[in-house]
Amino acid sequence: MKKKVNKKTLVEPVAKKRPWYRRLGSWIWGKRWWVMILIVAVLGGIFIFGGDENKRAEYSLVNISRGDLRQVVTATGEIQPVNTVNVGSQVSGTIDNLYVDFNSTVKKGDILLTIEPSVLQATVDEANASLISAKSQRDYAKNEYERNKMLYADGFISRAEMEQSETTYQQAEQSVKRMQSQYERAVTNLGYATITSPVDGTVISRKVDVGQTVAASFQTPDLFEIAEDLTKMQIETSVSEADIGVIKDGQPVTFTVDAYPTETFEGVVRQIRLSPTITSNVVVYTVVIDVDNTDLRLKPGMTAFVTIIISEKENVWKAPNAAFLVRTFNGVADESVINGATPKTHLMLMRDENIVVVPYQKGLSTATETEIVSDEIQIGDKIITGRVGAKTMSSGNQMRMGNPMGGPRR
Numbered sequence: 001m002k003k004k005v006n007k008k009t010l011v012e013p014v015a016k017k018r019p020w021y022r023r024l025g026s027w028i029w030g031k032r033w034w035v036m037i038l039i040v041a042v043l044g045g046i047f048i049f050g051g052d053e054n055k056r057a058e059y060s061l062v063n064i065s066r067g068d069l070r071q072v073v074t075a076t077g078e079i080q081p082v083n084t085v086n087v088g089s090q091v092s093g094t095i096d097n098l099y100v101d102f103n104s105t106v107k108k109g110d111i112l113l114t115i116e117p118s119v120l121q122a123t124v125d126e127a128n129a130s131l132i133s134a135k136s137q138r139d140y141a142k143n144e145y146e147r148n149k150m151l152y153a154d155g156f157i158s159r160a161e162m163e164q165s166e167t168t169y170q171q172a173e174q175s176v177k178r179m180q181s182q183y184e185r186a187v188t189n190l191g192y193a194t195i196t197s198p199v200d201g202t203v204i205s206r207k208v209d210v211g212q213t214v215a216a217s218f219q220t221p222d223l224f225e226i227a228e229d230l231t232k233m234q235i236e237t238s239v240s241e242a243d244i245g246v247i248k249d250g251q252p253v254t255f256t257v258d259a260y261p262t263e264t265f266e267g268v269v270r271q272i273r274l275s276p277t278i279t280s281n282v283v284v285y286t287v288v289i290d291v292d293n294t295d296l297r298l299k300p301g302m303t304a305f306v307t308i309i310i311s312e313k314e315n316v317w318k319a320p321n322a323a324f325l326v327r328t329f330n331g332v333a334d335e336s337v338i339n340g341a342t343p344k345t346h347l348m349l350m351r352d353e354n355i356v357v358v359p360y361q362k363g364l365s366t367a368t369e370t371e372i373v374s375d376e377i378q379i380g381d382k383i384i385t386g387r388v389g390a391k392t393m394s395s396g397n398q399m400r401m402g403n404p405m406g407g408p409r410r
Contacts (some may be wrong), residue, residue: 049165061350061382062323069318069364069371071310073247075238079257079302080290081227088220091115092191095212100224102206106197112224115193115214124190127183136178139170144263145169201228204300227300233291235267235304238277238284246310247272253289255304260297267291269308276351313364317372323347323383324370333357333389347372348384355384 093115100112145165152162205225208214214221235255239247251268271288278284289306291298325341333348333355341348341357349356365370 039216041074049284059350059403060385060388062319064317064319064349064372064377064381064383066315066317066379068312068314069316069366069369070312071246071364071366073308073310074241075237075239075306075308075339077235077287077289077304077306079233079235079298079300079304081204081230081300082232082234083199083228085201085226085228086222087112087195087198087224087226088222089115089192089214089216090220091120091189091193092214092216093117093119093193095210095214096212098206098208100203100206102203102384104203105201106203106226107200108197110197112195112197112203113208114195116192117190117193120186120190120193124183124186127179127186131176131179131183134172134176137175138169141165141169141172160332163196197226199226199228201226202230230296231292231294233293233300234270235289235291235306237263237287237304237306238279238287239287239308241276241283241285244272244285244287247287251333252309253306254309255289255291255306257298259299259302263399265291265298265304267306311364313371316363317374317377318369319372319383321365321368321370323385326385329357332384347374349377350382350384351378351380 096114096116098113100106100110106112145168148157148162148165151157152159203224204227206223207221207225207362208223214223235253247269249269249272251269253269254264255267256264267289269287269289273286273288276283276285287308289308324343326348329338329343329346329348337355337357338348339357341359345359346357347360349358358374358376360372360374360377363373365371
């Protein structure tokens with residue numbers, strides 16, 4: 001006998017399971033009131049707590065801070081001794097002996113080197129022989145003239161013969177003077193074979209060696225370079241014509257050198273030279289800075305990265321230069337708030353979520369920041385430079401203005 005099969009039992013296991021998103025939709029529909037309440041609460045929170053941020057987001061703001069400002073001019077220059085003497089030779093010859101070397105300390109009159117003197121000594125001997133011969137001829141001419149004067153007085157010779165002997169004597173006398181001068185010149189040149197230091201100082205350069213020939217025919221060759229006092233140095237730096245107007249004698253200077261990268265040295269402006277030079281089509285002037293080098297750490301030839309301090313102010317209100325590029329307040333705030341104010345004399349501020357306009361003046365300016373002189377600035381104020389997405393100044397005008405503050409470049 002066959003067993004009866006239940007059809008429902010066979011159909012249920014093959015039924016398909018509903019997708020997850022349908023089940024989620026069914027759950028949300030069943031809980032729809034709670035979901036609606038949650039959405040309303042979130043939107044209300046955004047409206048209550050996020051409204052101020054949305055209001056702020058409508059404007060471009062720049063922070064006002066309080067701090068120090070320093071207006072400077074930067075440049076580079078070479079450290080040099082204040083006074084350097086080049087020692088040369090007035091005579092030609094071969095270097096016989098050297099008595100100093102690099103970094104030697106010398107006193108005025110110390111022997112630096114000698115030139116082989118044989119040729120110069122021969123010239124002295126020749127000039128001396130010529131001088132002795134000239135003196136002999138002069139003595140003979142003098143005696144001849146004295147005799148002829150007596151003979152002429154007694155009428156034994158003519159006046160012409162007496163005058164001829166007088167002329168011969170005078171020429172012999174001049175010849176002696178000429179030979180005397182040549183002899184003294186030869187002796188002086190022999191003395192130049194011994195070269196001495198003209199000043200007290202330190203030898204910073206030696207350009208000759210023993211055995212080298214010195215030729216002084218057309219110009220005096222440089223043999224040594226002597227720095228008078230290495231404890232007092234100077235920096236010669238070039239400053240462009242755009243910045244030279246703010247530099248004055250006596251201004252403080254700080255500088256660094258690569259040899260001591262973590263240290264800052266000090267100096268003072270001593271001289272602004274009036275002779276301009278043109279470098280890459282830019283007119284520059286030489287500014288001389290005095291430097292104390294008592295510890296002898298600074299060496300001649302070092303490159304100094306100079307900062308000339310023009311002016312300094314402490315604890316002032318300041319803002320980035322971009323905050324002062326605003327051309328108009330129109331379209332940023334209501335006319336009742338602006339009340340005829342212009343960006344030249346007033347700042348538009350965001351204060352406690354309100355827009356206010358306060359008068360101000362520009363003070364000390366640097367390449368990045370400008371001092372704000374105003375008694376109405378408060379902590380937390382921000383400068384409004386425009387609405388988000390609105391143009392307060394065209395890029396072309398910005399480029400033409402260059403540095404908006406007109407201050408020295410850093």
